[in-house]
Amino acid sequence: MHAYRTHNCAALSTENVGETVRLSGWIHRKRDHGGVLFVDLRDHYGLTQIVADEDSPALKLLEGLRVESVVTIDGDVKARAEGTVNANLPTGGVEVYARSVTVQSKADELPMPVAGEQEYPEDIRLKNRFLDLRRDKVHSSIMLRSNVIASLRKRMVGQGFFEIQTPILSASSPEGARDFLVPSRMHHGKFYALPQAPQMFKQLLMVSGFDRYFQIAPCFRDEDLRADRSLEFYQLDLEMSFVTQDDVFDALEPVLAGVFEEFSGGKTVTPAGEFPRIPYAETMLKYGSDKPDLRNPLIISDVTSHFEKSGFGLFEKIVGSGGIVRAIPAPETQDKSRKFFDDMNNWARGEGFAGLGYVTRKGGEFGGPIAKNHGPELMAQLYDELGLGENDGLFFAAGKQKEAVKLAGAARTRVAEELGLIEQGCFKFCWIVDFPMFEYDEEAKKVDFSHNPFSMPQGEMDALENKDPLDILAWQYDIVCNGYELSSGAIRNHRPDIMYKAFEIAGYSQADVDANFSGMINAFKYGAPPHGGSAPGIDRIVMLLADEPNIREVIAFPLNQKGEDLMMGAPSVVSPAQLKELAIRLVEKPKPAMAAETTRTDTAGN
Numbered sequence: 001m002h003a004y005r006t007h008n009c010a011a012l013s014t015e016n017v018g019e020t021v022r023l024s025g026w027i028h029r030k031r032d033h034g035g036v037l038f039v040d041l042r043d044h045y046g047l048t049q050i051v052a053d054e055d056s057p058a059l060k061l062l063e064g065l066r067v068e069s070v071v072t073i074d075g076d077v078k079a080r081a082e083g084t085v086n087a088n089l090p091t092g093g094v095e096v097y098a099r100s101v102t103v104q105s106k107a108d109e110l111p112m113p114v115a116g117e118q119e120y121p122e123d124i125r126l127k128n129r130f131l132d133l134r135r136d137k138v139h140s141s142i143m144l145r146s147n148v149i150a151s152l153r154k155r156m157v158g159q160g161f162f163e164i165q166t167p168i169l170s171a172s173s174p175e176g177a178r179d180f181l182v183p184s185r186m187h188h189g190k191f192y193a194l195p196q197a198p199q200m201f202k203q204l205l206m207v208s209g210f211d212r213y214f215q216i217a218p219c220f221r222d223e224d225l226r227a228d229r230s231l232e233f234y235q236l237d238l239e240m241s242f243v244t245q246d247d248v249f250d251a252l253e254p255v256l257a258g259v260f261e262e263f264s265g266g267k268t269v270t271p272a273g274e275f276p277r278i279p280y281a282e283t284m285l286k287y288g289s290d291k292p293d294l295r296n297p298l299i300i301s302d303v304t305s306h307f308e309k310s311g312f313g314l315f316e317k318i319v320g321s322g323g324i325v326r327a328i329p330a331p332e333t334q335d336k337s338r339k340f341f342d343d344m345n346n347w348a349r350g351e352g353f354a355g356l357g358y359v360t361r362k363g364g365e366f367g368g369p370i371a372k373n374h375g376p377e378l379m380a381q382l383y384d385e386l387g388l389g390e391n392d393g394l395f396f397a398a399g400k401q402k403e404a405v406k407l408a409g410a411a412r413t414r415v416a417e418e419l420g421l422i423e424q425g426c427f428k429f430c431w432i433v434d435f436p437m438f439e440y441d442e443e444a445k446k447v448d449f450s451h452n453p454f455s456m457p458q459g460e461m462d463a464l465e466n467k468d469p470l471d472i473l474a475w476q477y478d479i480v481c482n483g484y485e486l487s488s489g490a491i492r493n494h495r496p497d498i499m500y501k502a503f504e505i506a507g508y509s510q511a512d513v514d515a516n517f518s519g520m521i522n523a524f525k526y527g528a529p530p531h532g533g534s535a536p537g538i539d540r541i542v543m544l545l546a547d548e549p550n551i552r553e554v555i556a557f558p559l560n561q562k563g564e565d566l567m568m569g570a571p572s573v574v575s576p577a578q579l580k581e582l583a584i585r586l587v588e589k590p591k592p593a594m595a596a597e598t599t600r601t602d603t604a605g606n
Contacts, residue, residue: 001022004022005023005024006021006023007022008043008044008045008046009023009025009043009046009048009091010043010045010046010048010090010091011045011091012048012077012091012096013090013093013094014079014093014094016077017078018076018077019077020074020075020076020077021074021075021076021077021096022072022073022074023048023050023072023073023096024043024070024071024073024104025041025042025048025070025071026041026042026043026067026068026069026070026114026134027040027041027066027067027069027070027071028041028042028114028115029067029115030067032063035053036051036052036053036054037051037052037062037063038050038051039051039062039098040115041073041096042134044139046090046091047089047091048091048094048095049086049091049095049096050073050075050095050096050098051078051095052097052098056097056098056099057099058073058075058098058100058101059098061103062098065103065106065107066106066107066108066109066110067110067115068107068110068114068134069103069107070103070104070105070107071101071102072101072102073100073101073102074098074099074100074101075096075097075099075100076096076097076099077094077095077096078094078095078096078097079093080093080094080095110131111124111131112128112132114131114134114135117135117136117137120132122552123560123566126558126560126566126567127567128567129556129557129558129567130567138553141546141548141554142556144542144545144546144554145542145556147263148263148541149234149538151259151263152216152236152255152259153216155254155255155258156214159251159255160212161213161214161238162211162212162214163213163214164205164210164214164215165215166195166198166217167195167201168218169192169193169194170201171192171193171519172191173193177222177223178222178223179193179194179196179220179222180220180221180222180231182194183582183583184582185582188582188583189583194220195217195218195220197217197219197235197237198215198217198219199454200519200520202238202533203239203454203492203494203520203531204520204523205239206241206528206529207523207524207526207527207529209241211240211241211242212238212240213237213238213239213240213533214239215237216235216237216538217235217237217535218232218233218234219232219233219234225563227549227550228484228543228550229551230552230555230558230559231559231563232559233537233539234537234538234539235537235538236255236487236535236536236538237533237535238534238535239531239532240532241531242529242530242531243491243530243531243532245433245477245491245532247532248477248491248532248533248534249275249277252534252536253272253273253275253429254272254273256272256429256481256486256541257269257270257272257275257429260427260481260541260544260545263545264427264545265545267427268425268426269427269429270427270428270429270430275430275431275479276294276429276431277430277431277433278292278431278432278433279432279434280432280433280435281434283432284405285300285302286300287299287300287409287412288300288326288405288406288409288412290432290435290478290480290485291432291478291480291483291484291485292430292480292483293413293422293483294428294430294482295422295423295424295426295428295482295483296416296421296422296423297421297423298328298329298331298412298416298421299329300326300327300408300409301326301327302324302326302327303325303326303382303386303396304324304325306325306382306385307319307325307374307398310373310374310378311373311374311375312369312370312373312374313373314398315357315370315398318399323398323399323400323401323404324399324400325397326397326398326404326407326408327394327395328397328411328412328415329386329388329392329393329394329395329415330392330393330395330415331388331391331392331419331421332389332391332392332419333360333391333392333419334362334363334391336360336393338360340418341358341368344358344414344418345357345358348407348410348411351407353407354399356395356397356407356411357370357396357397357398358370358393358396359371359393359396361383361388361390361391361393361394362390363390363391364390366379366380370396397411413483427482428481429479429480429481430479430480431477431478431479431480432477432478432480433476433477434458434473434474434476435450435451435455435474435476435477435478436450436451436472436473437449437451437457437469437472437473437474437476437502438450438469438470438472438505446506446507447469447470447505447507448506448507449502449506451474451476451488452474452490453502453506454490454493454499455474455475455476455491455492455493456474456475456491456492456494456530457474457493457498457502458472458474458475459472460495460498461497461498461501464498464501464502465501475490475491476488476489477489477490477534479534484540484543485540486536486540486541487534488535489532489535490533491531491532492530492531492533494524494529494531495528496521496524496525499513499524500513539551539554539555
């Protein structure tokens with residue numbers, strides 16, 4: 001007999017009745033029924049009920065052990081008595097009568113429970129993550145992640161992609177988020193950077209002739225954390241040569257749709273080949289977001305022209321000074337009180353906006369100050385244009401374009417949530433396409449890249465030389481599911497002359513490009529194929545499939561909201577000897593009144 005087990009804790013059934021078995025695992029629960037002790041023994045695979053009565057030599061030892069102690073039990077498989085069968089458990093038809101028990105490890109009093117799924121403070125959960133991971137829901141999410149990655153890998157290989165690993169230690173890049181820097185011991189005063197993404201390396205692989213690359217890539221970005229973002233994350237990184245945007249979509253849609261269908265638990269999924277393609281300008285108008293949740297049926301409309309001349313002076317003034325007015329429908333709100341509309345206005349103010357105007361309509365009668373001042377006839381014209389009914393309310397986001405668009409998008413989501421309009425039981429994908437290549441930076445007072453500087457502009461060199469930069473679109477695209485951006489991607493700019501020109505428009509010289517992106521620009525001078533790719537975030541994919549609102553729930557050992565590992569104590573202070581070896585001197589943290597920056601590092605001798 002094996003030293004620890006003949007079966008795992010999910011393997012026994014009525015077919016094993018009469019067998020002598022050996023099981024090992026954690027004591028999950030104990031129930032004392034007066035001389036008969038029932039123990040749920042748990043391992044990675046499941047649970048088996050152990051029984052020990054007064055005739056069992058294992059009884060006293062099991063009674064003295066705390067839950068989560070690790071034991072090995074020898075015993076006989078018996079069928080459960082009629083009426084005690086647990087149909088929800090794979091092993092629910094049997095129990096093991098304990099003949100002997102070996103204690104592998106005793107558990108101290110627990111800082112948090114493992115059995116049950118009750119809520120517990122996150123700091124305690126993360127500090128004791130090894131216990132938290134034993135809980136069924138968290139354990140299942142990590143296994144879901146493992147299975148999703150295996151499925152992604154299988155599907156990519158099946159489409160002819162080759163898995164290649166790219167470096168973790170590389171050079172810092174001036175573009176994107178903040179780098180995590182790693183000091184070099186061998187080259188004092190110089191630093192490696194952890195990759196924000198394998199962007200340049202995967203493009204260099206295309207230049208090297210590998211044609212179809214992918215990897216499950218670790219990425220690191222020193223940026224503020226939120227529910228769907230982590231300092232370190234993984235993505236399905238891919239790149240393809242001699243492809244158009246359509247080719248990338250055709251390759252990626254079957255992978256994503258297939259994985260979601262496989263693990264959706266019966267939810268419907270947008271079929272491969274049917275992902276809607278929504279231009280950036282359209283999505284910002286209709287949804288107020290470049291990551292629209294298509295489960296939400298509400299459509300935002302631009303109604304600026306209706307308020308160019310209006311009895312409602314505030315909107316007329318906003319429009320007259322170059323602002324816009326966007327309208328968000330609130331269908332069938334005839335039974336909603338004035339408080340519902342006022343609460344929405346207060347919510348908008350709480351989010352930092354000036355407010356959210358509204359019109360009520362019940363049985364065809366308009367209500368509210370906007371309708372009163374704008375006039376019933378003009379309001380009826382607006383409603384007819386929008387196709388709204390006699391019991392539909394309407395919210396308004398007005399102001400400068402950027403703020404009004406942002407408020408309208410947030411209000412669209414809020415209204416749909418409050419009215420229960422968001423469709424459940426489905427995953428709805430879409431592509432956002434035709435991003436602007438450039439935007440105007442109000443602070444710097446100059447044109448700059450709006451999305452990805454390495455994307456190919458639509459129209460290529462001719463567009464860069466002959467069009468207003470703010471009118472140039474790029475071969476850039478995002479893939480979105482249920483309001484979450486899963487990835488950005490692009491057809492790359494593979495020609496040095498076009499790249500130099502694009503950076504020139506954004507205020508960078510050829511010398512700047514050569515200095516900051518030397519590896520890639522030099523490679524492109526020796527023959528680069530047209531290529532493109534994308535990189536869906538694995539953490540967000542699993543978060544959606546697990547129906548978890550926080551990305552930390554699907555990462556085995558996540559950092560907390562402050563970027564700390566409470567279990568391992570990272571980030572941590574290092575010894576003076578380590579700093580000396582790296583030629584680094586720490587500068588004392590300045591007082592807030594003296595400097596805006598709180599910390600920095602210098603190299604000794606500089």
